[in-house]
Amino acid sequence: MSRRGVGLAAFDRSRITSAQFASHGSSLRSANAAALQTQLEVFRSLLQQFAQQHGREIRSNPTFRAQFARMCAAIGVDPLASSGTGSGSGAGGGSLGGSVWSQLLGRTVNDFYFELAVRVVEVCSETRNENGGLIELRKVQERIMKGRPEGAGEITEDDILRAVGTLKPLGSAYSIIKVGSKSYIRSIPKELNTDQSAVLEAVQVLGYVSVSMLMVNLHWTRARAQTALEDLEGEGILWVDKQAEEEWEYWSPSFILENPDFAVGG
């Protein structure tokens, strides 16, 4: 190209060049898209095949299910993405209706978690009055397992975590919070402050705490301990026992146990 285009032809030339670039670009793009399309087709059919072959196992075998979920996560696929906002579904998602992955995987995996999510919601709302909307993950698991027919396969905590995740697109209040070593499902949108979390963590040890226990172990002032406990009681998360020998004890309803071995003595 001349250093200095002279005359009107220079304009034509640059126009032609850019047109050529554009056409080449678009042919590259379409070739690329075609290649991707093919890859996607292959991947889709393989994944579909996999899910079909192992559908039953995915539903019934918790270890296998966890592995499958991990594999999906590793390749950047969320098997539970329930709307077009899922990874890479961009333009296609809307027209297909529902999740790309639910179409890929058949309905097996999705349905499993959605059904589980429904049970989680049921358990949370059944027990909300007694626990203020904060329930131990393990409790939910126990209750769901109890309600299932014989031989229906085991449900792991991991499954429940994923099931709660599926509720997110609904904009619902369900969330997982971790206190100490235990996970809880919170079904009322309210934050716990640090003191309240500390109390809940302390409650996990014996099932209850009292003002003086908090004062001794956390070096809190009486007023601080009192406030934290009364707040939690006020939210319905702790129950008060006024018949304890020395002072009032505040109990977590998680300790309403089938087998009350802890209750000996007193």
Place this chain on the structure above:
Amino acid sequence: MSDLQPQPQPSSSSSPPSSFTFPPEYHFPPFFTRQRNLTTHHAQLVKWSNLVLSYCRHHRILKLSMSGTSGFAMPSPNLTLPVVSSGGNSSSNNPGPYPPSLILGEVTAGSSVVEVDTSELFHNRKLNRRLALADIRSVIDFLRKDGRAEYVSTGKKEPSEGDLAWIYWRTPEEWAGLVEAWVDATGQRGSVLTVYELIEGDGTLGTEFHGLDQELLLKALNVLVKRGKAQIFGQEDSRGVKFF
């Protein structure tokens, strides 16, 4: 744990009283303290009323007596389940502020009354926790709203403040349904039976209402009267009933 025995003639249909399995919350200490959070308290009332109903159903207890106002006095240690049965004498072992006759006065054949003050139902000895009388009354009131309890009218007091309450693990309507089904099944529509026959007769052996408290059975029969399904006639001790 002691049984309901001795009962002079156990109703044929009720299984021998095996020990009652308390629900998990019975072993949860705060369950015995009235919860200050209203939502929690409601959950607590629901649990208590379910417990009261299933406990009474299990032991075929028809009435709870709240006459013992001794509050937190310890009951006699060897008495785990003081039940006043028809021939009951346990109330005499159980000195309360009320003379035994007052408790027994309400009791007719086949009914059993439990004194809430001493019953294991409201007192978990292992935990050393008990539900206060005022809280027991809230439970009873909660049951009343549901039609599952009713204060026995003594004539002297307002029925709402009675010391004795029916616990309807089966409501009079439900008892009426059982009687009616039995009348149907045995083809006795149009016939006349005495109330005594219904309760003690061989014909009702094996039915749920055999040996039932007479007053309660009359309540049930009155339900049928209101529905135009029966007519009651006769005097106090020799009442008869005709089914239509």
